[in-house]
Amino acid sequence: NGNVIDGKAVAAKIREETAAKVAELKAKYNRVPGLAVVIVGQRKDSQTYVRMKRKACEEVGIASFGADLPDTATQEEVLSVVRGFNANPDVHGILVQLPLPKHIDEQAVLGAISVEKDVDGFHPLNIGRLAMKGREPLFAPCTPVGCMELLERCGIPIKGKRAVVVGRSNIVGMPAALLLNKRDATVTICHSATKDMESIVRQADIIIAAAGQAQLVRGSWVKPGAAIIDVGTNPVDDKTKSSGYRLVGDAHFEECKEVAGAITPVPGGVGPMTIAILLKNTLESGERFISGKLQSSAAPSKRGQKGA
Numbered sequence: 331n332g333n334v335i336d337g338k339a340v341a342a343k344i345r346e347e348t349a350a351k352v353a354e355l356k357a358k359y360n361r362v363p364g365l366a367v368v369i370v371g372q373r374k375d376s377q378t379y380v381r382m383k384r385k386a387c388e389e390v391g392i393a394s395f396g397a398d399l400p401d402t403a404t405q406e407e408v409l410s411v412v413r414g415f416n417a418n419p420d421v422h423g424i425l426v427q428l429p430l431p432k433h434i435d436e437q438a439v440l441g442a443i444s445v446e447k448d449v450d451g452f453h454p455l456n457i458g459r460l461a462m463k464g465r466e467p468l469f470a471p472c473t474p475v476g477c478m479e480l481l482e483r484c485g486i487p488i489k490g491k492r493a494v495v496v497g498r499s500n501i502v503g504m505p506a507a508l509l510l511n512k513r514d515a516t517v518t519i520c521h522s523a524t525k526d527m528e529s530i531v532r533q534a535d536i537i538i539a540a541a542g543q544a545q546l547v548r549g550s551w552v553k554p555g556a557a558i559i560d561v562g563t564n565p566v567d568d569k570t571k572s573s574g575y576r577l578v579g580d581a582h583f584e585e586c587k588e589v590a591g592a593i594t595p596v597p598g599g600v601g602p603m604t605i606a607i608l609l610k611n612t613l614e615s616g617e618r619f620i621s622g623k624l625q626s627s628a629a630p631s632k633r634g635q636k637g638a
């Protein structure tokens with residue numbers, strides 16, 4: 331199992347580092363970072379994620395704020411909850427659990443979150459900065475950042491390497507491609523209209539699989555030694571499980587493991603990283619606010635960088 335990346339262990343390390351820095355802030359300023367998680371409606375999966383996020387905050391010493399709105403909440407009600415958290419000085423991160431009920435405009439809600447508190451990194455201004463040369467977002471989306479952390483902490487080189495991202499969603503594929511681009515990988519994005527994906531994937535030193543298609547990437551598509559970060563979580567029937575299903579990734583794990591230099595398992599790969607990065611983003615935001623480093627609406631920008 332030498333080439334299997336242990337996402338749980340890396341995530342645990344990040345949580346430990348976060349807890350230690352939260353304790354430092356508390357010792358120095360007697361204040362802790364705060365995260366507000368907003369949920370609208372009764373979706374079982376969303377409720378589970380929200381519970382996990384709140385519990386994870388508690389474990390590292392981040393204060394947790396919540397708003398649980400009914401399915402019938404109006405857009406104005408959701409916006410007013412967001413504005414309340416924007417104005418609350420004890421809240422440094424705001425997360426709205428997606429998806430929202432159909433009658434609510436998701437982009438309007440995400441865009442209403444203060445850019446400085448956008449720990450999910452979905453605000454158009456943060457995404458825009460991610461796409462711009464010489465600019466840095468205050469936050470980038472947690473799952474793709476988790477993919478990058480796995481690569482970096484496993485010592486997998488990125489600069490100058492060929493990366494192929496399968497999928498281009500706003501929350502995973504596209505920001506993953508933008509992050510790889512920022513680290514100077516040569517990035518190709520594949521999606522549902524891509525032709526001959528196999529031969530494109532075969533050129534990759536780094537494969538990020540985020541299509542939501544069970545076992546799409548086969549072993550024969552993988553260049554020997556390539557790193558595979560598998561974001562997919564696809565339920566497939568499994569009568570041996572009490573739940574009746576198990577999760578598989580977007581890569582065919584058994585086949586790919588034979589050829590890849592490194593590969594994340596599903597579960598236990600990218601999954602645990604998402605919440606760990608959310609905590610890390612919230613800590614960084616708390617640090618900026620509490621230490622007074624934040625100048626309103628001024629994002630850090632990288633100056634003096636040349637080249638395209």
Ligand code: NAD
Nearest residue numbers: 473497498499502521522540541542561562563600601604
């Ligand atoms: P999505 O459905 O929003 O986007 C899927 C993308 O894949 C689209 O851009 C589409 O063009 C592309 N695609 C679909 N079928 C394809 C095919 N056959 N070939 C090439 N491209 C194809 O999904 P998403 O929200 O980006 O999530 C992707 C997967 O990642 C899902 O399985 C989801 O459950 C999982 N996920 C995991 C985490 C985590 O923390 N582990 C977080 C978010 C999403």
